[in-house]
Amino acid sequence: MNAAVPRRRRPTGGLVAAVALSGLLALYFVLVLGRSVALVRTGEPVGVALGLAFALLPLVALVLIAREWLLALHVQRMADTLAAAGDLPVDRLPRSPGGRIDREAARAAFDPARDAVEADPESWAAWYHLAFAYDAAGDRRRAREALRTARRLWRTAAGSR
Incomplete structure (x- = not known):
């Protein structure tokens, strides 16, 4: 076999x-x-x-x-x-014919991600989701900062992977 x-x-x-x-x-x-x-x-x-x-x-x-x-x-x-874990962020935001994400939809998707980080600031997964919400909103600088925070928390949670 x-x-x-x-x-x-x-x-x-x-x-x-x-x-x-x-x-x-x-x-x-x-x-x-x-x-x-x-x-x-x-x-x-x-x-x-x-x-x-x-x-x-x-x-x-x-x-x-x-x-x-x-x-x-x-x-x-x-x-x-x-x-x-089945928790990977999925981009389902509406887009213009040119491929740009609808700003209102990005803003609406951003609020739950921000709220999740505020509720549990030590959750690397919440920071990861926030990074992708920032990216969808067009704020690449804050998206990178959020990814770096997620990485720091992720490495700390696993003992410096």
Whole structure:
């Protein structure tokens, strides 16, 4: 008797694009760092200063990109947990013919998500739902903040996953 083999998920177009873009950025960083080293090797004070500055910028960008990848991985794990519990947020909001979410519907969907966070501010799932309500309302900055809060609570609840 054959045991059921779990199906592997196929990468989505967004994931493939993100990996490709990250690869191109890595190539860019290598090229910039090569130029930075060449500037530092000139020994000229201006060349050394520019070389160090040019080397610092890709390193800062690399840290920020790594931070976003880690957030994306944790958000996917949280989504898997919510999906297994049947609690994954579903976007059923009405849209215009151009694909924009109806503002009134987004506002109406936002209120219950905000109320859930106010009722239980330590619930990572409530923060996760609030993040998607913010996103539907068009507030991407607050959506990211809510996802980061959800991740912090999720990791704390599971002992720093």
